[in-house]
Amino acid sequence: MHQQPPKWPLKFLRWFCREDYLDEIEGDIIELFHYRSTKSQKTASLFLIWNVIRSLRWVNLKHAPVFKSGLIRNYFKVGFRALIKDRQFTAINLVGLSIGTAVFVAILLLVYHELSFDQFHSKSDRIFQVIQDFENHDGSDPEIYTSSQLADAVRQDFSFVENSVTIHGAASTWFDVSGKKFFEEEGIVSGPQFFQIFDFNLLSGDRNLVLKNKRSIVLCESLSRKFFGFENPIGKEVTLSHYGRFEVTGIMEDVPANSYIQFEYLISQDYETYFEQTAGWYPSWFLSWNGNGATTYVLLHEAADKVEFENQIPNLLRKYLDGEERPNRHFLLSLTDLHFGSNGIDGRVNHYVKGDLRQVYFLIVIACVVLSMACFNYINIATARAVRRSKEVGIRKTLGAFQHQVKTQFLVEVFVLVLVSFVLGLGIVSVLLPYFNTVTGIALELNTSLLLKTFPYLIGAIILVTLLAGSYPAFYLSAFNPVFILTKAKASSRFNSLLRNGLITLQYVLSILILSSLVVITRQYSLLSHASLGFDSEELVIVEINSGSVRDNFSLMKQELLTHPEIKNVAGLTRMISGYRSPTSISVTDPDEPEKAQPMRFYGMDEDGLETLGLSLKTGSNFSGDTRMDSLSIFMNEQAAKLFDGEESIGKWLEIDSDQNENFRARLIGIVKDFHFNSLHSPIEPVILGYFKNPFISLDDIVIKVRGNSLKETLSYIEEIHNEYDDNDIMTWEFADDMAQRAYQKELIFRDIFMGASVIAFCIVILGIIGLASYNVTVKSKEIGIRKILGASPTLILKKQASQFVMFIAIAAFLTIPLCIYISNKWLDNYAVRMDVSVFLFIPVLVAILIVTLLVVVAVANRIATSNPVNSIRNE
Amino acid sequence: MEYQLGEFEELVLLTVAAQHNEAYGVSIHEFLTEETKKKINISAIHVALKRLEKKGFVDSRFGGITEERGGRRKKYYIVTALGKKVLDASHDLRTSIYQRIPSLQFAKI
Numbered sequence: 001m002h003q004q005p006p007k008w009p010l011k012f013l014r015w016f017c018r019e020d021y022l023d024e025i026e027g028d029i030i031e032l033f034h035y036r037s038t039k040s041q042k043t044a045s046l047f048l049i050w051n052v053i054r055s056l057r058w059v060n061l062k063h064a065p066v067f068k069s070g071l072i073r074n075y076f077k078v079g080f081r082a083l084i085k086d087r088q089f090t091a092i093n094l095v096g097l098s099i100g101t102a103v104f105v106a107i108l109l110l111v112y113h114e115l116s117f118d119q120f121h122s123k124s125d126r127i128f129q130v131i132q133d134f135e136n137h138d139g140s141d142p143e144i145y146t147s148s149q150l151a152d153a154v155r156q157d158f159s160f161v162e163n164s165v166t167i168h169g170a171a172s173t174w175f176d177v178s179g180k181k182f183f184e185e186e187g188i189v190s191g192p193q194f195f196q197i198f199d200f201n202l203l204s205g206d207r208n209l210v211l212k213n214k215r216s217i218v219l220c221e222s223l224s225r226k227f228f229g230f231e232n233p234i235g236k237e238v239t240l241s242h243y244g245r246f247e248v249t250g251i252m253e254d255v256p257a258n259s260y261i262q263f264e265y266l267i268s269q270d271y272e273t274y275f276e277q278t279a280g281w282y283p284s285w286f287l288s289w290n291g292n293g294a295t296t297y298v299l300l301h302e303a304a305d306k307v308e309f310e311n312q313i314p315n316l317l318r319k320y321l322d323g324e325e326r327p328n329r330h331f332l333l334s335l336t337d338l339h340f341g342s343n344g345i346d347g348r349v350n351h352y353v354k355g356d357l358r359q360v361y362f363l364i365v366i367a368c369v370v371l372s373m374a375c376f377n378y379i380n381i382a383t384a385r386a387v388r389r390s391k392e393v394g395i396r397k398t399l400g401a402f403q404h405q406v407k408t409q410f411l412v413e414v415f416v417l418v419l420v421s422f423v424l425g426l427g428i429v430s431v432l433l434p435y436f437n438t439v440t441g442i443a444l445e446l447n448t449s450l451l452l453k454t455f456p457y458l459i460g461a462i463i464l465v466t467l468l469a470g471s472y473p474a475f476y477l478s479a480f481n482p483v484f485i486l487t488k489a490k491a492s493s494r495f496n497s498l499l500r501n502g503l504i505t506l507q508y509v510l511s512i513l514i515l516s517s518l519v520v521i522t523r524q525y526s527l528l529s530h531a532s533l534g535f536d537s538e539e540l541v542i543v544e545i546n547s548g549s550v551r552d553n554f555s556l557m558k559q560e561l562l563t564h565p566e567i568k569n570v571a572g573l574t575r576m577i578s579g580y581r582s583p584t585s586i587s588v589t590d591p592d593e594p595e596k597a598q599p600m601r602f603y604g605m606d607e608d609g610l611e612t613l614g615l616s617l618k619t620g621s622n623f624s625g626d627t628r629m630d631s632l633s634i635f636m637n638e639q640a641a642k643l644f645d646g647e648e649s650i651g652k653w654l655e656i657d658s659d660q661n662e663n664f665r666a667r668l669i670g671i672v673k674d675f676h677f678n679s680l681h682s683p684i685e686p687v688i689l690g691y692f693k694n695p696f697i698s699l700d701d702i703v704i705k706v707r708g709n710s711l712k713e714t715l716s717y718i719e720e721i722h723n724e725y726d727d728n729d730i731m732t733w734e735f736a737d738d739m740a741q742r743a744y745q746k747e748l749i750f751r752d753i754f755m756g757a758s759v760i761a762f763c764i765v766i767l768g769i770i771g772l773a774s775y776n777v778t779v780k781s782k783e784i785g786i787r788k789i790l791g792a793s794p795t796l797i798l799k800k801q802a803s804q805f806v807m808f809i810a811i812a813a814f815l816t817i818p819l820c821i822y823i824s825n826k827w828l829d830n831y832a833v834r835m836d837v838s839v840f841l842f843i844p845v846l847v848a849i850l851i852v853t854l855l856v857v858v859a860v861a862n863r864i865a866t867s868n869p870v871n872s873i874r875n876e
Numbered sequence: 877m878e879y880q881l882g883e884f885e886e887l888v889l890l891t892v893a894a895q896h897n898e899a900y901g902v903s904i905h906e907f908l909t910e911e912t913k914k915k916i917n918i919s920a921i922h923v924a925l926k927r928l929e930k931k932g933f934v935d936s937r938f939g940g941i942t943e944e945r946g947g948r949r950k951k952y953y954i955v956t957a958l959g960k961k962v963l964d965a966s967h968d969l970r971t972s973i974y975q976r977i978p979s980l981q982f983a984k985i
Contacts, residue, residue, distance in 0.1 A: 005946070021922075023938065027948030028901035028918050034944050035902075054919035059926055 003037040005030055006045050008456050009052040017060050025055055042449055049452070071405065072412070079413035082389070089385065092771040093378050094421055096764045097465075100374035101425025103760050104461075106436050107367035107753070109429075109444045114360050117258045117339035121199040123299060126162070128306060128332035130296040131345060134585065135329060141585060141599075143346040146330065148271070148286055148294035149320065151191070157316055160304035165193040168294045169349040170267060172546065174241035174728065177227045183730045184223070186264040186351060189274070194266065197299045200259075204234055205250025216268040217246035220254045223264045241728045243267060243274050257442055260338045262352045289320045295349060298332070306332040359750050366754065369510055370761045374421075375469040376503045377768035378414065382473035383496050384775045393477055394485035406478035414470030415462075422462050426451075439752045472499070501808065504772070507765045508812035508849065514758040515845045516820040520837065521751050524828060527835050529741050529748075534675025534684075535577060536614025540736035541715070542576045543702040543722060546729040551699050553725055560721050561704065566714040569705040571612035572692050574604035576701040577677045578739045584697050588688060589655040590644060591665075597657070598643045600636075601677065601685055604692040604699075610635075610672065612705050615689075619647050620670020623691065631691045634666040638674045640686035647671065656688065662695045676833075683832040703736075762849075769805065769853060773860040777801065785869035794865040801861040805853050813846050879931065879962050887912070888924040889963060892934055893955040900939070900950045901925070925953060933959030 013026055029051045036044035083090045118124050130150060134141045151166040170187030195207040202210065203221060210218050217238060224233050233248045240246060246267060255262055275283035286293040300306065310331050317327035333341055339355040393406055429436075430446050437444055451458075476496060545551060558570045575583055583601040590596065607623035607630060609615075618638065623630040634654070641649065650668050657663040674684050692699050706714050715733070722731040741748075777784070784797055821837055828834040864872070881889070891907050892899040904925075905918050928934045939950035955963070 010946075021926075023949045024901055024951035025919075025922055027945035027950060028905070028922070030946040030948065031902045031944055032905070032918060051918050054917045055922065057919065057923060059923065 003034070003041050003044070005033045005037075005048055006452070009049045013052045013055065016056060016062060018062050021060055025060065029055070042452075045452055046448060049455075075409045075412040076416065078392075078409065079416050082413055083417060086385070086388075088774065089381055089771065090417070092381065092767050093374070093417055094424070096374040096377045096767045097418060097421035097469075098424035098428060099760055100371040100764055101422050102428035102432070103370045103757055104367045105425060105429045105446075106433070106444075107363050107757065109433075109446065110440060110442070110753070111360055111363055111367075113258055113442060113444055114339070114355050117355065118260050118335045120256060120258070121197075121335065123197065123199070124336050125334070126300050126302065126304075127197060127335040128298050128300065128309075129335060129338055130298060131331050131333050132292060133329040133331065140329075141346070142331075143292065144295050144349075145292040146294060146296045147289050147291050149289050149291075150294075150296045150330075151193075151298070153316060153320060154296075154298060154309075154313075155193075158309065158312060160301050160308055161298050162301045163193050163197050163299040165191050165197055165297050166269070166294045167194070167261065167297065167349065170265075171242045172729065172732070173243065174730075175227065176239040176241070177236075180227075182227065184264060186262065187267065188261070188263040188265075188349060189267050189269055189271075191269045197297060198261070200255065201253040203251045203253055204232075210250035211266070211268040213247075213249070214268055214270040214273075215244070215246050216249040218250040218252055218266040219248060220252050220264045222254050224248075224251050240267070260335065260352060261349065263349075289317075297335070306334075353746060356746060356750075359746070363750075363753065366514070366757045366761075369514065370757055370764065371465065372468065373507060373510065373761050373764045373768070375465060376507055377764065377771065378417075378469040379472055380500050380503055380768055381771040381775060382470075383476055383500055384772060384779075386473070386477055386496075387779075389477055390480055390485045393480045394482040397480070397482040398486070403478045407474045410474035410477055411466060411470045414474070415466045418462050418466045418469065422458065422465075439756070440749055500772075504768075504805075505808045505812050505815075507768065508809055509816045511762050511765050511849060512812055512816040512842070512845060513820060513823075514761055515849070516816075516842045517823070518755055518758045519841060519845055520820075520824045520827070520835070521754060523835050523841075524831065525744065525747055525751050528744055528831070528833065533577075533740065534615070534673060537736035537740055539706050539708055540613075541704045541706055541718065542734050542736055542739060543704065543718065544732040545700055545702060545726075546732070547726040550702075550722070550725045554699060554702075557702075557721060557725050560724075561702075561718065564714065564717050566707045566709060566717075567704055568707060569608055569612040571608040571703045572606045572699045573609060573701045573703050574602075574692055574694075574697045574699060576703065576736065576739060577603065577613065577675070578736070578742075583677060583687070584658065586688065586696070587657050588640070589657070590649075591653065591655055594655075598640070598686065600640055601687045602656070602658070602690060602696060603677070603687065604690045604694050604697060606692045609689070609692075609703075612703050615675060616673050618671045618673050620650050620668075622670070627691075627693065631693045632664075632666050633669045633691060635670045635672050635689040636668060637672050637684070637687045637689075639684050640688060641671045643686055656690070658696045664695055666690060762852075766852060766856060769856050770860060773801065773805070773857045777861050777864050781864055781872040784864050785872035788869040789873070794862075797865040798858050798861055801865075802854055802857045805857055806850065809846070809850055809853060813842075817842055879933075879965075881933075881962060881966060882924075884920065885924045885928060886963075886966060888921060889928055889933055889955065889959055892925075892928075892953045893960065893963060897952065897954055899953045904953075928959070929953075932956060933962055 010026065010030075013029070014022065017025060029048060032051065033044050033048045036047055121127060129144060130146050131142045131144060132146045134143060148166055148168065151164040154161050155164045168189040170189050172183065172185040173187070175182040175184055190211065192208070192211045194211055195202060202218075205218065210216060217240075219227070219233065227233065227238065228236065233251060236248050238246055238248065252266070255264075271283070271287060275286070282293075285291045298309070300309065313330045314327055317330070321327055333345075340357040340360075396406055396409075397403075426446070433444060433446055545554075550557065554572050558572070561567055561570045577583075583603055586600055586602045587597040588600050589598070605613075607625045610617065610622055617635075620635065623633060634656070636644075641647070644652075650670065652668050653665050654668060655663060655665055672689065676684060677687060678685065704718060718733070719731045787797060787800075788794075817839060820842055821839070824837045828837065887908060888904060891904045895903055895907065901918060901921055904921050905916060908914075908921070909916050925934065925936075929936060933956060934953045935956050936951050936953050939952055941947055941949055
């Protein structure tokens with residue numbers, strides 16, 4: 001295998017190296033690369049870059065003026081000296097730029113992670129997920145679930161489909177590994193085509209064979225470590241409590257964090273035997289064409305178009321479905337689009353979390369803002385202290401320097417500063433990345449291969465930042481008229497101070513904008529997570545039901561639970577009300593108006609459901625406790641009642657249809673007050689609350705209202721009872737509060753990152769103010785001295801120093817607050833529950849900025865304001 | 877001895893002389909890293925070779941183009957008569973000083 005050496009370092013080498021040395025140097029470096037790449041491509045590339053850098057020597061340089069001019073050396077020398085001489089200036093910029101770089105790099109790492117989802121599959125542009133759209137009266141209602149039969153059928157019937165596979169989330173299950181027990185939750189079931197379509201890295205086992213036989217299991221590396229330590233697990237046997245015995249046929253590298261498909265183990269398809277213990281309608285439904293319990297992925301041929309698939313799928317479905325049934329619309333979504341494109345599409349497998357493209361863009365903007373703040377600091381301080389360098393420029397020019405040479409000199413100085421800051425910034429990131437990762441919950445890495453890949457971009461960023469920060473100061477300084485500078489003592493320009501004032505105002509504008517957004521975001525999210533949901537989620541424990549024996553013996557179990565003094569109430573629910581899990585879709589028809597079917601959501605609960613959840617009845621009465629009557633009774637919420645005749649509909653019989661074409665008639669016995677069952681992103685939908693024994697969906701959650709005392713003891717009692725009825729599963733439980741919070745997981749992470757970035761941005765602005773204020777004070781030390789002699793008090797002098805900053809803040813506030821209000825309102829429109837935005841919200845931000853600025857200015861100016869004026873005026 | 881020869885330069889010159897007619901950057905690098913058990917950067921060898929050539933201790937010629945060098949020619953080095961003389965002189969100097977070490981019994985360190 002012949003590896004190609006990385007191109008750009010060699011290009012760089014050819015750029016600077018003497019032609020006559022190139023044969024030897026480049027040839028040797030490439031030859032060494034090939035020796036080393038037999039061991040590891042990565043270290044070989046690193047060595048190559050190192051060798052190129054080490055070859056950047058004086059003797060090897062071309063005889064071009066760029067390289068061999070003594071001036072360049074002089075620029076570096078003078079640049080270093082200037083930086084060392086003015087330590088405060090250098091320190092402020094170095095700290096600002098390196099922190100700015102650190103934030104920039106950390107955020108871009110996150111953005112890179114988000115944008116790189118599923119790119120690691122070599123065929124990723126041809127892999128698609130089949131989405132089924134349950135169109136109803138509201139429009140489309142897409143889901144990732146299709147029939148389990150679809151994958152095989154499209155592979156056989158469609159010539160343009162190269163391959164296809166079904167993936168099905170496995171149940172949480174106990175693993176028995178030679179007597180040791182482990183509980184694992186993240187598994188999938190898939191077919192032998194899995195490793196032909198996806199590029200997950202198989203460490204041992206044959207890609208084509210690992211899933212070929214029934215009863216095969218592929219483990220991820222970390223799971224295999226956990227089960228078998230460092231033994232070779234291939235051929236060993238494991239027993240899964242839900243699925244039976246399996247032979248380990250392959251070991252896979254752990255699934256990358258930037259993969260849509262997440263799992264820790266993978267078992268081969270054999271649904272018939274997996275379902276042996278599952279009673280009821282589920283197995284036959286799952287295996288039928290009507291079922292929609294599996295996800296389907298297709299790999300199209302290179303020339304094929306997804307439109308072709310979408311055009312032909314209705315015919316295929318008609319062929320396999322019963323004649324009368326109209327097939328749902330199916331369409332394809334590219335694998336690489338799933339992460340961001342799947343908003344609004346229901347369903348997911350395992351613990352994957354959807355991405356939000358708006359957040360990604362927002363993060364990019366913040367990263368750039370933070371870095372530009374540091375650049376503005378440089379421009380401000382550099383132009384303010386330009387006078388100090390003006391004599392130097394005058395002399396250089398008198399001695400014959402061209403303007404462009406002086407410009408280069410100052411740019412080189414900035415370049416040195418930026419280069420050092422970038423190195424420091426990368427250092428900061430690599431040290432603090434673990435903390436960042438605990439905030440984001442994503443294991444980001446700043447490794448060598450990533451640095452290698454992004455090295456040209458890093459260089460580009462350094463040059464860009466250099467130009468952004470250095471262009472204007474360099475232009476300004478190099479444009480000095482030498483005669484003017486050398487004869488008169490002072491050079492000042494109106495445009496210069498205008499620009500400086502403008503930039504400070506801009507910094508304040510951005511600070512106000514960022515900090516106000518922070519206030520709005522924090523307020524809105526806390527509103528979301530503490531909003532009254534319309535039901536009482538406090539001290540509510542949700543226990544998942546994972547086995548048939550619990551379902552069958554639910555009432556016995558309930559009685560036993562209720563004997564405990566700390567347990568107030570117990571109810572069975574088909575699904576806990578929470579934005580984290582979506583309820584069943586149904587449609588409801590009044591038999592008197594059969595043409596008007598209303599799409600709604602469905603929850604089932606037992607007679608204690610209303611009380612346990614704290615739902616209040618507007619009118620009507622609760623379930624009677626008589627199963628026969630109750631299973632034919634329903635409630636609806638106020639939204640649903642609006643679609644019918646309101647309270648007058650009570651007592652009416654309504655027709656209820658599910659997606660799966662099951663239906664029943666039930667009598668409306670009451671109207672409950674509206675409550676939020678989705679996340680607060682979306683408005684309250686019409687919902688039907690039926691009995692837990694219904695044709696659609698079985699009992700799935702036990703909801704237990706506890707008293708707040710000795711919670712630990714109560715929980716262990718619940719667990720004891722649970723294990724009495726289900727000895728197969730570990731009890732999975734959660735507080736309803738936490739469950740509700742989980743719908744906002746992504747938002748909370750985003751808020752934390754945003755909070756960190758905005759605080760840092762503001763700190764950088766403060767740094768700039770320190771630099772500028774202290775410079776102003778030094779320049780004006782004589783003026784201040786004279787004022788003091790003429791009787792000005794220190795307070796008055798401080799006031800004068802501070803007044804211009806107050807002015808900047810006032811202008812910035814005036815410009816920014818309307819913008820803040822506009823942007824906040826725009827953003828808040830995405831939420832059904834939203835806070836009110838008013839000017840008063842931003843006043844604390846302004847006050848905070850004002851106080852911090854004044855403190856800084858006073859601290860800096862205080863020394864001069866209280867000093868003896870003689871010191872500043874005397875000139876001997 | 878009026879010729880300047882650094883320690884590393886001497887090692888490189890010795891290697892060039894040892895790998896008669898076949899010495900070029902990579903071969904010298906390989907030889908020296910193996911013998912000295914130290915990490916040596918190829919660029920350091922290039923610099924040393926340049927200096928040796930400038931001082932007239934080695935001569936060079938270009939070899940043919942090979943694929944594994946990305947289409948670049950090998951630059952072979954061969955020790956000159958002057959180079960050989962310098963090596964001899966250096967060797968003589970060292971041995972003559974070495975022989976003056978009195979044969980003492982060193983205590984075990």
